[in-house]
């Protein structure tokens with residue numbers, strides 16, 4: 365899989381996305397999330413894909429197994445590279461997602477990698493314990509969800525950089541650790557709680573990093589992206 369930093373295209377419209385992408389000369393790995401997909405639908409996926417970019421479709425499906433299976437079958441036809449569900453939906457739901465994805469992938473086409481969100485990077489341990497009533501440490505909860513996702517046959521998880529090393533130890537190098545919550549040193553955290561720098565992510569065992577506002581909100585997004593790439597490439 366492409367290991368370039370994934371740029372989160374958290375924009376409200378196709379016009380904004382196209383204006384942003386036009387600044388770049390190279391093909392990128394981008395993330396289309398709920399904000400954009402809810403406004404523009406599958407059309408934006410086709411558009412970005414036809415421009416040659418790799419796509420992580422970040423819709424975080426979470427419903428009963430049959431519904432997720434059917435939805436994933438439809439999403440598979442979009443031909444993206446990476447898709448996801450919430451691990452909290454459980455093993456049967458994740459297995460359903462995988463079945464749907466396999467059933468919907470066009471014959472001879474490459475199936476998207478399927479990953480599961482463990483604990484959102486905007487969640488602290490205290491919030492998790494108080495609001496989700498999970499009586500584990502955050503690290504234990506994330507590791508549990510990673511192992512459950514592996515058991516269901518998924519290709520990896522979304523986690524923070526802080527749990528990436530433990531997941532690699534428990535689930536193996538090939539099991540993806542996709543880490544949002546990436547900030548430049550001293551950068552504004554916004555709503556993120558478990559953050560790290562691109563070079564910290566590389567050092568601590570992330571397979572892929574997701575970067576949104578540190579690039580999209582920069583005065584010069586191309587320069588910001590290049591800086592992230594430099595730090596991510598450093599071992």
Ligand SMILES: O=c1ccn([C@@H]2O[C@H](COP(=O)(O)O)[C@@H](O)[C@H]2O)c(=O)[nH]1
Nearest residue numbers: 372397483484485544545574575576577
């Ligand atoms: O646990 C998660 C899962 C997904 N995200 C998504 O990643 C980006 C991060 O954007 P920033 O601007 O770099 O904070 C965003 O699209 C989230 O929906 C996440 O942050 N944490």
